[in-house]
Amino acid sequence: MKLALRLGAGAAALSTMTVLAACGGGSSGSASSDNGSGKKSATVELAIASAVIGPKEEVATYSVAKEEGYLADENLDVKTINTDGSVAAIQAVASGSADITPADASAILAAREKGVPVVAVGGLVQNWPWRIATLPGGKVASAQDLKGKKIGVISLASGSAPYARAFVQDAGLDPEKDVDLLPVGVGSQALSALESGKVDALALYTQAYTTLELTGKKFTYLPNGDRFQGIRSLAYAVREDTLRQKKDEITRFLRASYKGLLFSAVNPEAAMRDGYRVFPAILSGKSADERVKNDSTILETWVKSAVPAEGAPESFKDWGAVSDAEWNKTADYMKSSGTITKDPDLKKLWDGSLLKGANDFDASAVISKAKSATK
The missing domain is CATH 3.40.190.10 (Periplasmic binding protein-like II)
Known part of the structure; x- marks a missing residue:
């Protein structure tokens, strides 16, 4: 079975991305006054790959970052849009409808092969799920x-x-x-x-x-x-021009997201309650107390795919790092599955220049806050 048949509508969406990319559609954020933090206020548009009706990446990163004040610390206002899968999320970024998305590496690689100017700027899921x-x-x-x-x-x-x-x-x-x-x-x-x-x-x-x-x-x-082993899954992706024009804002967004992920690793139940507040549809009409035990266990399973496989949260570091060897192994896997046909140009696919700034936070303060959070 050929790739086009396997991917169906997703492949068609990828084909249109080249056209969308050629149309421009720059990033939609804005910047103005600061909030006493020394950081100018800015809006970042986040494309979510699917509706959030259960514990997954948006809970561990965006919900926690919002509810625990990490986005406020960065003076960021994050707007979200829902899409139908990683291919559609990449399409939203390519068209300028969103600034950033946590998308599957396969969608990023496929888009890049088609000439769509998207670039991965930070890893998310690092353990094969x-x-x-x-x-x-x-x-x-x-x-x-x-x-x-x-x-x-x-x-x-x-x-x-x-x-x-x-x-x-x-x-x-x-x-x-x-x-x-x-x-x-x-x-x-x-x-x-x-x-x-x-x-x-x-x-x-x-x-x-x-x-x-x-x-x-x-x-x-x-x-x-x-x-x-070493194949990567979800990674944050932006347009090339967004990376140039909003480098500081995207760095601040990544930093807030990784703080949220660390918080979730320490206290998945508190993180899940943050998720209910941001995405109440997860509750499906039930109370948080009715759902939180099972949902926290499910969220914890997802978090384990996104943090180092070994060590305590206190030892976690280098958030978002993806080595060339990991990208090459991921590309080899995608070639063998028919998702892409040739080796990617890593210099165009991956830009880790924001990660130094994204990792510039006090991990001990995040861990302490998570440990003391009400479950």
Whole structure:
């Protein structure tokens, strides 16, 4: 199956981005007086990849940064727009509808290959979040057992499809001949497909499995091979002209976001309550007290994908850093999955020049505030 068929509408959106980029559409922020912090007030437009109806990156970064005063410290007013996935979020940035977005690396790489002038300025998810899961005691106990089997993916346009293909390829199987990929969505729909035998395994992200495990369900996870170590997922991306024109504002936004992420790593429950205040739709009509225990566990799972795999929060540093080796490994993975066709120009794809300023904050103060926050 060709890439255009797998990505569907997403690929069409990417094709239009080159046209949008050529139309200009500069960043929409403004700057005026300071608030006593010495920083001029500014507006930053944030594109969110999907509606926030559950614990995910916007809670750990934006919600906490807003509710804990980190955006106010930077004298930033952040406006948000919702989009339909990472490709659409990149499109919003490319068209000038937004200044910055946390998008999947695959969307950034694909856009860059098409000549869209977007650039990654800070990493977010650094630990590979995708896993293959089966039912305990089932017929699939190893990757090789997937031959002739059906794997449930979120959709053929999601990141789970190329991951599933790469996983079976890594096991020495032919992803086009030896397995079938069936769209099953996430949540109860995916679980039903697995339990009914419609599929023999699932290819989901860890956060989705945690949600199901909280209902009492159990899974057996097949180990990922070495090829998946070091592949990057979400990263913050901006237009090239936004980077030039709003370098200070974007640096301040990243700093507030990384402070929010550190806070979330220390106290996910307090972070989740911040999320309810900013995105009340997460509650789905229930009270915060009814939801917070499970939602905090789900958020904690996501946070673990975005912070160092080892060490306590006190040891975390170099927020947002992505090495050339990690970008190259990510690009190799995307080439093998058909998302891109050639090696990217890292000098155009990645600009880490803002990270020194983004890391210029008192981590101990953030940790202390998180530890003392009311759960």
